Amino acid sequence: MSSEDITLTAGDAEVTVQPGNGGRVGGLRVGGVELLRQGDRFGCFPMVPWCGRIRDGRFRDGATVHQMPLNSPPHAIHGTVRDGAWRTARVTESEAVITYDLVEPWPYPGRVTQVVALGADTLTLTMSVETYDSSFPAQIGWHPWFNRNLGQEDVRLDFQPAWQEERGDDHLPTGNRLDPKPGPWDDCFGMPGGVDVTLTWPGQLELKVTGREEWVVVYDEQEAAVCVEPQTGPPDGLNTLPRLVTPLEPLEAATTWTWRRL
Structure with missing residues (x-):
C-alpha cells in the first residue's frame, strides 16, 4: 500500500499519521486544537532501532563494532527509521498499522x-522490532513535540521519577544516578513503576503520557515545545543496557496518551 498521509x-480527536515521513504522527x-508542534521534523516520531544518542556513533x-552515521556530531541520534518511508499495512477509521524494513546503515x-x-x-502507540535472521541489540522509543502553549498559559510538567541519570558534558549519561533536579532538562529519568508524566495546559487540557517502560527523556530547552520521550x-543504551531482538523474541513497547478537558 502507499505511504500517503492517513x-x-x-x-x-483527529490524528494524522505520516508513513512517508518517518512513520511519525x-x-x-482535540476539539480542533493542535497539541503537537507542526513541521516535517516534529510531530511525534518513532525512535528505532535506538533512542537518543549513541556515543561517537x-x-x-x-x-x-558497528559505526552509525554521525547525524548529531560527535554522536548518532534517534535511530534510522524516522528518515525512511514506511508502508501502510492496514487502516480503519481509528487505527493504522504501518511497517518499515530496516536497511543500511543499520547492519x-x-x-x-x-x-x-x-x-x-486516548492515543496508543505500539511498536515491535522483529528479525527472522541474526539477533541484534535494539531500542524502541517515541519523540513527541508537544506545543508549549495552546494559546493561553504555558504547559506544566508533573512527574515523580525515582532518579535522574547524571548527564556528562557530551550529553550522555555517565552511569551515575542522581536525585531529580529542577529543569530545564535534556535528561533521562528512571521510573521503575512505568512512565507516568502529566502535561497540563492550565484551563485547557490535561494529558498523561504513560507506558510500562521505565525510562523517559524530558527535553524542554526549546521555546516552542516540550518533549516527553x-x-x-x-x-547510549545499545552499549550500556542493550535489549536483544531474536528470531523467537521481538522487542515490543507501547505508550498511551490520555487527555481530558479542564
Missing part, C-alpha cells in the same frame, strides 16, 4: 511494525 478520527487535534555487538535485517490506535480521549532504555 487521518484517524474518534470523538472530537504528524498531528493530534559506535556500538558493540559481541566482538563486532541487521529486521522489520518494525507500529500501530497507531485512536480513542475518543518514553523509551526502552537510556541514551
Whole structure:
C-alpha cells in the first residue's frame, strides 16, 4: 500500500499519521486544537532501532563494532527509521498499522511494525522490532513535540521519577544516578513503576503520557515545545543496557496518551 498521509478520527480527536515521513504522527487535534508542534521534523516520531544518542556513533555487538552515521556530531541520534518511508499495512477509521524494513546503515535485517490506535480521549502507540535472521541489540522509543502553549498559559510538567541519570558534558549519561533536579532538562529519568508524566495546559487540557517502560527523556530547552520521550532504555543504551531482538523474541513497547478537558 502507499505511504500517503492517513487521518484517524474518534470523538472530537483527529490524528494524522505520516508513513512517508518517518512513520511519525504528524498531528493530534482535540476539539480542533493542535497539541503537537507542526513541521516535517516534529510531530511525534518513532525512535528505532535506538533512542537518543549513541556515543561517537559506535556500538558493540559481541566482538563486532558497528559505526552509525554521525547525524548529531560527535554522536548518532534517534535511530534510522524516522528518515525512511514506511508502508501502510492496514487502516480503519481509528487505527493504522504501518511497517518499515530496516536497511543500511543499520547492519541487521529486521522489520518494525507500529500501530497507531485512536480513542475518543486516548492515543496508543505500539511498536515491535522483529528479525527472522541474526539477533541484534535494539531500542524502541517515541519523540513527541508537544506545543508549549495552546494559546493561553504555558504547559506544566508533573512527574515523580525515582532518579535522574547524571548527564556528562557530551550529553550522555555517565552511569551515575542522581536525585531529580529542577529543569530545564535534556535528561533521562528512571521510573521503575512505568512512565507516568502529566502535561497540563492550565484551563485547557490535561494529558498523561504513560507506558510500562521505565525510562523517559524530558527535553524542554526549546521555546516552542516540550518533549516527553518514553523509551526502552537510556541514551547510549545499545552499549550500556542493550535489549536483544531474536528470531523467537521481538522487542515490543507501547505508550498511551490520555487527555481530558479542564
